[in-house]
Amino acid sequence: MKTVYLGTSEFAGAVLKSLADSPHRPALVVSRPDSPQGRGRKLTPPPTVTIARELGIDVYQPDSVNTDEARTRIAQAEPEALCVCAFGALIKEPLLSDRLILNVHPSLLPRWRGAAPIERSMLAGDSRTGVSIMELTAGLDSGPVALQAETPITPEDDYATLAARLEEISGRLIVSAFDELQAGTLAQHFEAQDEAGVTYAEKLTAEDRRLDPTQPATQLALRVRALSPHIGGYVELSDATRLGVLKASVADEEHASADAVEEAVDIKGTCPRLQTADGVLELLTVQPPGKKPMSGADYLRGLKR
Numbered sequence: 001m002k003t004v005y006l007g008t009s010e011f012a013g014a015v016l017k018s019l020a021d022s023p024h025r026p027a028l029v030v031s032r033p034d035s036p037q038g039r040g041r042k043l044t045p046p047p048t049v050t051i052a053r054e055l056g057i058d059v060y061q062p063d064s065v066n067t068d069e070a071r072t073r074i075a076q077a078e079p080e081a082l083c084v085c086a087f088g089a090l091i092k093e094p095l096l097s098d099r100l101i102l103n104v105h106p107s108l109l110p111r112w113r114g115a116a117p118i119e120r121s122m123l124a125g126d127s128r129t130g131v132s133i134m135e136l137t138a139g140l141d142s143g144p145v146a147l148q149a150e151t152p153i154t155p156e157d158d159y160a161t162l163a164a165r166l167e168e169i170s171g172r173l174i175v176s177a178f179d180e181l182q183a184g185t186l187a188q189h190f191e192a193q194d195e196a197g198v199t200y201a202e203k204l205t206a207e208d209r210r211l212d213p214t215q216p217a218t219q220l221a222l223r224v225r226a227l228s229p230h231i232g233g234y235v236e237l238s239d240a241t242r243l244g245v246l247k248a249s250v251a252d253e254e255h256a257s258a259d260a261v262e263e264a265v266d267i268k269g270t271c272p273r274l275q276t277a278d279g280v281l282e283l284l285t286v287q288p289p290g291k292k293p294m295s296g297a298d299y300l301r302g303l304k305r
Contacts, residue, residue, distance in 0.1 A: 001182045004079040005052075006030045006065065011167055012086040013051040015104055018171020019083065020055045024178040028077040030070070032088055033061045039290075066092045074098075081181060083174055084136055091136060100181070101136040103143065104174050106166040108150055109134060110193040112201040113141035118163055120201035121153065122226035123208075128152050129162070131169045133177045135190060140200075144190040146180075147173050158225040158247075204231065211235045213264045217250045217279030224248040232287060235265055235274055243272070243299075244287030251280040267303060271296040 005016055005026035019026060029052035037044040045053075045061075052059050058077075062070045065087075071094070074082070084091065085104035107117035109132040114120075121129040130150030137143035149169050153162060180186035204227075211220045211233045224233045224245055234242040243265075251273065265283075266273040272283040287293045294302075 001081065001178050002027055002077070002079050003178065004028045004030060004074050004077050004082045005057075005085070006082060006087045006091070007048040007085040008032045008046045008088045009086040010047040011106070011163060011170075012104075013048040014167035015085045015170045015174060016048055016051055017055070018168075019174055019178075020057065022175040022178070024175065024182075026057055026083070027079065028058050028060060028074065030060050030062070030065060030074065030087075033063060065089065066095060071095055071098065081178070083178075085170065085174075093138070096136065096138060102146075102174065102177055102181075103134050103136040103141070104170045105132045105134060105141055106130075106163075106170060107201065108132060108148060109141060109145055110195065110198040112199055114201035115203040117201040118159060118166065119204060119208075119226045119231075120199075122157070122159065122162065123223060125222060126153055129166070131166055131173050133173050134193075142193060144192050146186055146189040146191075147177055149173055158228045159231075160229055209233050211245060211248075211274060211281070213274055213276045215276060217274070217276045217281040220274070220276060220281050221248050221250050229293075235272075235283070237265055241289060243283070243289075244293070245283050245285070246287060246293050247285035248274075248281050248283050251282050267300055270300065272300060 001024045003024050003026045005019060007016060008031050029048060031046045031049045034043045034045045049059050060073050079099065081099055082101040084101055107121060108130045112120050128150050130148055132145050133147040134145045135143040151165050151169060177186060209227060209231060211223065224247065227233050228246045233245045235245060237243055264275055266275060272286065274281040274283060283296045285293055286296050286299050288299065
């Protein structure tokens with residue numbers, strides 16, 4: 001089946017690889033324009049663009065996909081259907097109605113519609129999540145769902161491990177969806193979402209990254225897992241600098257009750273510790289401003305030099 005793929009993020013790039021290795025290999029990948037990245041603000045292509053070029057697939061990066069020029073470019077690829085995955089921009093009429101658009105969304109819709117479904121499912125302490133293949137409509141992730149598959153969220157998961165499983169599921173599920181579309185059987189699977197179960201995965205903000213010591217250590221450890229390694233949490237030190245936190249764990253009861261510290265972050269031991277309203281959070285991997293990630297122990301050794 002002839003397809004066109006719209007995606008931007010690393011997650012979308014991973015799903016593209018699966019689709020490109022199927023009978024539904026996209027004839028064209030549409031993505032966002034290059035943008036400044038890193039400390040040097042170097043103009044850098046989106047991850048999906050880099051992967052598409054490695055795969056030898058034509059790439060198109062318009063300022064907006066909702067223009068006559070963009071619609072014409074997509075039509076020139078003669079797709080029978082489109083696939084959207086983490087594109088990062090709204091797709092509007094009349095492109096929405098030109099042909100069927102299948103959306104790959106990493107949550108069990110209607111739970112966690114929106115921008116950050118993986119992180120929000122972990123932050124909420126969900127025991128499971130998954131992938132939904134839905135028809136893209138004008139509403140935010142509100143179209144009818146054709147296929148779903150789920151996976152548990154384990155206590156060992158962080159964003160990286162969970163996203164990797166969801167990428168594999170997404171690739172497999174979108175290929176199955178196009179198989180069924182080609183066979184004429186996909187339409188019978190579409191079901192409207194239950195509006196009573198809707199929750200929204202709001203875009204992450206700097207406040208979501210802050211490890212607030214007034215919260216329990218268990219909740220903060222979950223927050224670090226949900227944001228690592230791609231974003232990371234942070235603690236505020238006594239000099240108002242922000243210390244990034246990429247891995248953390250709740251100290252055992254004996255360690256936690258050993259001796260309270262006067263300041264929120266204890267830097268006197270072998271590993272930085274955050275004293276919280278309920279328990280102590282050990283900061284196992286940290287990232288000082290302008291530096292690479294390092295173990296908490298190495299960070300403390302550097303302070304003591």
